Amino acid sequence: MATIEVKNVAKKYGKKTVLEKLSLTVKDGECFTLLGPSGCGKTVLLRLIAGFEVPDEGTISIGEDLVADGSSRRIIAPNERGLGVVFQDYAVWPHKNVYQNIAYPLELAKVPAEELKKRVMDTVHLVGLTNLEKRLPSELSGGQQQRVALARALVARPALLLLDEPLCNLDANLREEMRFEIKMLQRNLGVTILYVTHDQEVALAISDRVGIMDEKGTIRQIASPEEIFEHPVDEFVFRFMGVTNILDVRIEGGKALLADGTPVPWLKDGELPAEGTKWHVGFRPSDVMLLPAGEGVPSAIRRASFLGAMTEYRLDLGGQEIRTEVDTLTMHMDSGLFKEGDPCGIGLRQIHWFPAEEKEDA
Amino acid sequence: MPVMKRRSFGVPEMLLFLSVAILVIVVAVPVLLILYTSFFVDGHFNAGQVMSILSEPDIYEALLNSLFIASGTCIMSTFIGTLFAWLVVRTDLPYKGFMKTLFLVPFMLPSFIGAIAWKMLLSPRSGYINILLMDLFNLEEPVFDIYGYGGIMAIETMYLFPFVFIQVCGALERMDPTLEESARISGASLLTITRKITLPLMAPSIMSGALLIVLYSMAHFGTVAVLGMENGIFNIPVLIYEKIHQSAGSFDSIRAGTVMAAVLIVSAAFIIWLQNKVLSRGRYQIIAGKSFRPMEVKLRGLRIPLFIFCLAYIGFTIVLPTVTIFLVGGLSTYGVDITWENLSLDNYKFILFEWDLTRDAIWNSVSLGLGAAVITMFAGVMISYVIVKMQVRGKGILEFLGMLPFSVPGSVIALGVILAWSGKFGINLYNTVWIILVSYIARYMAFSLKANSAALEQVHDSLVEAARACGAGMGQALKDIVLPLVRPGMFAAFFLIFLPAMRELTVSIMLYAPTTRTIGVAIYTLNEDGETVLSAALAGIALIIIVTGQSVIKYFQNRKAG
Numbered sequence: 005m006a007t008i009e010v011k012n013v014a015k016k017y018g019k020k021t022v023l024e025k026l027s028l029t030v031k032d033g034e035c036f037t038l039l040g041p042s043g044c045g046k047t048v049l050l051r052l053i054a055g056f057e058v059p060d061e062g063t064i065s066i067g068e069d070l071v072a073d074g075s076s077r078r079i080i081a082p083n084e085r086g087l088g089v090v091f092q093d094y095a096v097w098p099h100k101n102v103y104q105n106i107a108y109p110l111e112l113a114k115v116p117a118e119e120l121k122k123r124v125m126d127t128v129h130l131v132g133l134t135n136l137e138k139r140l141p142s143e144l145s146g147g148q149q150q151r152v153a154l155a156r157a158l159v160a161r162p163a164l165l166l167l168d169e170p171l172c173n174l175d176a177n178l179r180e181e182m183r184f185e186i187k188m189l190q191r192n193l194g195v196t197i198l199y200v201t202h203d204q205e206v207a208l209a210i211s212d213r214v215g216i217m218d219e220k221g222t223i224r225q226i227a228s229p230e231e232i233f234e235h236p237v238d239e240f241v242f243r244f245m246g247v248t249n250i251l252d253v254r255i256e257g258g259k260a261l262l263a264d265g266t267p268v269p270w271l272k273d274g275e276l277p278a279e280g281t282k283w284h285v286g287f288r289p290s291d292v293m294l295l296p297a298g299e300g301v302p303s304a305i306r307r308a309s310f311l312g313a314m315t316e317y318r319l320d321l322g323g324q325e326i327r328t329e330v331d332t333l334t335m336h337m338d339s340g341l342f343k344e345g346d347p348c349g350i351g352l353r354q355i356h357w358f359p360a361e362e363k364e365d366a
Numbered sequence: 367m368p369v370m371k372r373r374s375f376g377v378p379e380m381l382l383f384l385s386v387a388i389l390v391i392v393v394a395v396p397v398l399l400i401l402y403t404s405f406f407v408d409g410h411f412n413a414g415q416v417m418s419i420l421s422e423p424d425i426y427e428a429l430l431n432s433l434f435i436a437s438g439t440c441i442m443s444t445f446i447g448t449l450f451a452w453l454v455v456r457t458d459l460p461y462k463g464f465m466k467t468l469f470l471v472p473f474m475l476p477s478f479i480g481a482i483a484w485k486m487l488l489s490p491r492s493g494y495i496n497i498l499l500m501d502l503f504n505l506e507e508p509v510f511d512i513y514g515y516g517g518i519m520a521i522e523t524m525y526l527f528p529f530v531f532i533q534v535c536g537a538l539e540r541m542d543p544t545l546e547e548s549a550r551i552s553g554a555s556l557l558t559i560t561r562k563i564t565l566p567l568m569a570p571s572i573m574s575g576a577l578l579i580v581l582y583s584m585a586h587f588g589t590v591a592v593l594g595m596e597n598g599i600f601n602i603p604v605l606i607y608e609k610i611h612q613s614a615g616s617f618d619s620i621r622a623g624t625v626m627a628a629v630l631i632v633s634a635a636f637i638i639w640l641q642n643k644v645l646s647r648g649r650y651q652i653i654a655g656k657s658f659r660p661m662e663v664k665l666r667g668l669r670i671p672l673f674i675f676c677l678a679y680i681g682f683t684i685v686l687p688t689v690t691i692f693l694v695g696g697l698s699t700y701g702v703d704i705t706w707e708n709l710s711l712d713n714y715k716f717i718l719f720e721w722d723l724t725r726d727a728i729w730n731s732v733s734l735g736l737g738a739a740v741i742t743m744f745a746g747v748m749i750s751y752v753i754v755k756m757q758v759r760g761k762g763i764l765e766f767l768g769m770l771p772f773s774v775p776g777s778v779i780a781l782g783v784i785l786a787w788s789g790k791f792g793i794n795l796y797n798t799v800w801i802i803l804v805s806y807i808a809r810y811m812a813f814s815l816k817a818n819s820a821a822l823e824q825v826h827d828s829l830v831e832a833a834r835a836c837g838a839g840m841g842q843a844l845k846d847i848v849l850p851l852v853r854p855g856m857f858a859a860f861f862l863i864f865l866p867a868m869r870e871l872t873v874s875i876m877l878y879a880p881t882t883r884t885i886g887v888a889i890y891t892l893n894e895d896g897e898t899v900l901s902a903a904l905a906g907i908a909l910i911i912i913v914t915g916q917s918v919i920k921y922f923q924n925r926k927a928g
């Protein structure tokens with residue numbers, strides 16, 4: 005049973021509080037991604053779980069075992085926790101070659117020579133380092149070193165893998181491939197994975213559940229990727245999930261209006277929040293429908309950038325700028341492409357309401 | 367279920383305790399004893415007595431001499447060091463890389479051996495150059511007199527200027543070229559830029575090198591001892607030596623010595639503090655880490671003359687004295703002409719295989735050097751490990767103690783060790799090799815700490831943590847990961863201690879007994895006793911050992927890099 009249970013954990017460095025009352029459960033066999041901006045304390049949390057730091061308060065359990073207890077400051081040593089860890093800075097040993105790096109956990113586990121060799125070579129192939137076994141880390145690229153680190157964490161087939169940005173230095177193709185491998189591994193071997201990253205794309209692609217952390221180290225939402233994408237609990241979560249448009253909106257006489265009185269181009273009827281001026285409406289570029297002039301809410305093209313298959317437009321909506329992306333080809337066939345300065349109309353497929361006060365801490 | 371461990375008194379605290387204990391016993395106690403002995407009389411603080419000792423004529427004169435010689439040496443070294451650094455880094459001087467290596471050679475050469483060589487060349491009565499010039503031009507009077515302030519400062523400069531040179535070279539290499547380029551674009555000439563931009567930017571590095579030279583020169587024994595005696599010039603370390611040596615341990619002279627040593631301690635602490643201040647102020651101006659290709663100043667017509675000047679300087683300050691030592695070491699008696707008939711290997715054979723005094727000295731130096739190097743290397747690894755890597759309460763004390771060895775001059779250590787190990791605490795090592803060993807450990811701890819902490823800083827914490835995560839216990843991780851990675855640092859520390867120990871003079875001269883002479887002591891005393899040719903031959907052998915050792919280091923360093 006490789007579950008992780010973090011309960012009310014707090015961690016300070018000197019006067020700086022990094023984590024405060026953080027609780028989190030990772031279920032057996034799931035891939036849990038912790039997503040948050042740089043410096044929010046993701047690495048610190050991982051280090052607490054791995055046992056390199058002692059929590060100031062709270063407890064951490066792995067499976068049945070209580071591994072760290074802040075009140076008594078007792079911990080179980082990292083080497084007795086049975087983890088695989090990939091560090092953000094790779095931590096590949098510079099004096100060992102690729103083979104020796106990967107073989108080390110098996111040597112410690114006293115795996116017989118035959119089997120050791122086979123398992124190391126299998127892992128070398130798995131991460132695509134074939135024929136590089138004899139190289140020293142100084143002779144590898146950043147991405148190759150990262151794969152050595154990944155291989156080293158995988159080779160002993162730990163029940164629990166802690167991954168700190170393990171793919172950030174790989175090119176897009178390789179990243180997708182490794183992402184797939186990690187997912188396969190988790191499915192096939194039933195490994196529990198805690199994956200830490202600020203890349204929401206990876207998070208959505210491989211996770212069973214995602215936790216979103218803010219700058220203060222507070223977890224804002226824990227849910228499935230779909231849920232987070234469709235129903236973000238607040239503006240921070242919404243903004244964190246990719247490029248967004250946010251407009252200041254006031255509710256007046258049952259209508260949602262922008263600052264200059266332009267109505268929010270929301271086609272569907274839906275429930276409006278309470279009357280008042282302090283509302284934000286958020287929507288993704290993909291939720292914007294670009295219509296010929298005369299339909300929807302009138303708008304104009306401020307800037308058009310051709311990006312290949314997609315074309316990005318910046319539009320003027322009641323004095324505020326919004327972004328949208330449209331499929332170049334579809335656009336061509338439907339109504340022809342807009343040019344800068346052209347009038348047009350706007351409709352929205354889906355919007356999210358957020359109270360405006362939140363903006364400061366988002 | 368694995369056992370939960372409570373973080374309390376464990377291995378980290380043990381190591382911290384051991385490290386603190388080593389530094390306290392080896393460095394702090396001697397220094398404290400010196401300060402205590404000089405400021406307290408019969409258990410009472412007595413500053414008046416300190417002042418009256420300081421105003422005794424010979425002590426006052428030694429203070430002034432130390433300051434005067436240090437200032438002169440500092441000015442000359444700073445000028446020469448900066449000039450050569452600039453030539454080697456920022457101009458189109460031919461063979462720059464090779465020249466840079468050559469300018470660092472004086473680091474290897476012991477300055478008191480240099481002083482002895484220059485005495486042979488430039489002493490007014492029998493110096494070879496003086497005799498040659500007198501013969502050539504039919505002069506009545508010798509042209510040069512090495513026995514004076516000028517001579518002392520010149521010789522010290524020859525051996526100390528690399529401290530400025532190396533600091534300024536480093537700063538020039540790291541300087542952000544855009545600062546100069548923007549001045550260039552706004553129309554300033556290259557000379558104006560050098561004067562108005564480059565030099566001010568270099569000022570912190572130049573200053574810090576200059577301060578180091580003041581520090582070393584004030585505490586320097588050999589050159590003044592060799593060249594000053596004739597005209598009664600002495601500085602603080604020489605006077606401490608004289609007092610201790612002649613008084614046969616009377617309390618008054620020991621107290622006078624401790625007061626002078628206290629002056630050295632205080633000025634060294636002040637200089638190091640000043641140096642840190644200067645360096646931290648200069649840091650923001652220079653981009654660290656990145657290496658640029660800065661503009662090269664074209665020397666044009668001066669290129670070849672300056673190149674010849676550099677070669678002449680090296681020939682004059684390195685080759686000439688070294689050759690002189692070896693040649694004089696081959697003569698049957700000092701003063702005869704250097705001709706093929708007069709040269710032989712007899713002195714060298716005698717020294718190496720026949721004469722007990724020199725054989726003992728070589729044996730003592732080698733065994734002391736090895737012993738000190740091994741002990742200090744291991745102690746240094748442990749102390750640096752605690753300082754650099756461990757999170758343990760009370761580490762601040764150790765960091766402070768770790769700074770101490772850097773700022774305690776040799777003669778201070780010798781005197782402090784005498785105070786601490788002459789039976790005061792129930793252990794009397796006086797007149798044994800052990801007291802020299804203890805003082806070598808104190809003297810060279812700084813080198814070991816520097817080399818080992820540099821190596822340990824390269825070993826990022828996550829490398830050890832990765833091993834822990836793979837299932838290695840702390841001991842296993844240290845053995846498999848840390849040890850292999852710091853081995854080069856330990857190796858460097860070993861040689862950084864062994865080689866200087868082979869030629870050590872300042873400390874050993876105050877601690878030797880008839881059977882515990884070291885190579886340095888033997889060279890110095892033989893020279894004092896007028897056994898010039900034997901002293902030169904022994905110096906030659908010392909040079910061979912040092913150069914061989916240095917080549918071994920270079921070989922290993924290159925092999926590691928290659």
Ligand SMILES: Nc1ncnc2c1ncn2[C@@H]1O[C@H](COP(=O)(O)OP(=O)(O)OP(=O)(O)O)[C@@H](O)[C@H]1O
Nearest residue numbers: 017022040041042043044045046047048049092202
């Ligand atoms: N050992 C430490 N001492 C002091 N402060 C620390 C220490 N480790 C982390 N911090 C602080 O804790 C905060 C969180 O750091 P952490 O490394 O967990 O960020 P992160 O979320 O992993 O960011 P990134 O995505 O950039 O890796 C930072 O503000 C950092 O400065």
Ligand SMILES: [Mg+2]
Nearest residue numbers: 046047092168
């Ligand atoms: Mg991080």
